[in-house]
Amino acid sequence: MYVEKTFTPQQLFEMVWERPVLIIAKEIGVSDVGLSKAYRKAGITLPTRGHWAKPAPKRPRRPKPPTSTTPITFHVLNVEKAVRLEPENVIKDPKMLIVPTELSDPHPSVKKCLSAARKAKELNNALVFDKTKVLNSHISRTEVDRCALLYDSLIKASESSGYTCGIGSNVSFVRVDGEELLITIQERIKRFDIPPPPPKPFKPGQRWEPDFAAMRAARFGREPIGVFSLIVDARSEVLIQKTWTDSKTGTLESKLGQILTGFVRTAASVKAQRSSDEASRRRRAEEERVRTERIDQQRRLDKLRQNLMRNLESWERAQGLRAFIQAAVEASPPGEATQMALAMWVSWATQQVELLDPLKVDQILAREIMLLRHVAKLEKEIDRLEGLRIVKFPKK
Template identity: 40%
Template structure:
């Protein structure tokens, strides 16, 4: 089980300048490397080399905490392995357990191992490795001489792993998967090969005497360096998986100080930390994705608010312009009415008709003569009908010009 411990950015900044990084990492329950990486991601400056070795009066002043570019790092999170003691949150190391006995003979192989031996038996050697068909065998790439040992190693590891309820399977794409605590790990067993240079082939003696010219292909072929891959018998068993970082051990191999046969219990113990690392990384990515979605939603909402303000301003300026034009027309109408006494009776009748028509047109133009609900409504449109495109025209440039000027 794992738990998440969080620290505000400002608080962690104070802590790293008050306590040495290694000691602080032990208190939190993470490695000093993981703590340093988290601080760098959050833009927290760290004390330089030799800072704590100096007397307090000789230490350089701490730099100010820079402004944060990404709001996600306002809170720093650490994945901790929980223990029975809630006060001890140190990162757990894998318990190696009892050694796994590798049989000297493979009498009753695991079904996956038996399937692998059957598929490999028909496979051809490809640059020193047996190459079985993809999806029909465990991910074992060894020479024919190391096949028996590789099969016994995988057989012992799979059987011991299944006692812990781990699920193994051969995938169609080739990797060997083992499901540990709901996470999928890829397991591979490869043999190290050594490149051996071959001497160039001897050039055949060409007959003397006149003969038509032809390219000397044998000489060109002899200039190419020839080599072959030779098996070393050194096996490496590796763990891989999506987002598996360097915080956990991923490879075990034959060395001068120990055989891989005696390290299978370490491999088995390393499966759980690897699965936990993948899970923690996936959860971290999920938190980042949600935080980014929240930031994007806030940006969209701000864009929506700005666009709506532009529309309200454009509507205000447009209505004011219509009202001003209506006032000008009414003033002109009044001026015309003042001269009606100069007209003859027939012309005055036509003028009266014209003035009534002018009244109708002015009322249509004047926004104060129509329903005011559209003018005074400040609510933004809802749903997909809202767009962020600014309205046509330059009415809303009044405010943008003032912003640029001041």
């Protein structure tokens, strides 16, 4: 039910400096507050308050347009699709929307609920069904019959429309288009203050003692007022009605058709929300992968720099040792025994210098070249992925 509308920062800049934010928000399909947040997040300067009330010659000059080229995407309601999803033809028989005044031939789940209500205990003036799978409700004992009548009419109308109603563990649900929507009926409980008990009379000469009974007395009371609300518990998109309440416009009995229509809207919204959540999850996973690749790349670069400095130090030591060997040869006395010992020492020292010199160890250079090529490939891949990223803003 939602679509994406994408604009460049330059387009949004031109729009906001030609018309007020309220008009632009209405055209896009978002709220003016959400649009202003998107502008500020993108670094676009907005006109000050009272800008459009001034004559054109007295208005401040436009600031410089933004330099960013990252597109900005808004999630807006698809009005045409929402109209097509209106389930007016789902309810084929208008008579099933009429709630009778008396309960006759109740649904099996309603029978079970009535039987459990007679045995249920009360807590804060509401029935508590312990370890009993019944229709989910939070009502007083005096409103059990009305709740059963509402549930009976709702379940029969839902099943006539092709929906499935059921009872789970402490939940009741209606399955619409493969989506399970948790439903419950709640009665509004009014809380009122209980005046404190009058103090006990104090006799002359009597020792004072604290009145613990007054301290432990209840401060608040609860009283059911008979106002019902039917609540659908489902993770859906915004702007979807999921609560219907007794009000001046009508009771729940007169809103049964609206409730059945709301079931279809909510089920479609749940599917759309799940699709949006999955897209967000994939986007976050891709961003996390790019971040991890960047961290790995930085670690490899740090390791290459450390190896570079270590190889430089080894090369400098090798050069110093070669100079030392040459100086030792030049300073040696000209004796046959001395020259033989010197030749052996020079041969051994030269071998050690060859092992120390990184330029003479082909394996080290090959490994460094391989790491450099791998880092170059990672940089190209990260640049490509960042070019595909789109800035997302929260729905409004």
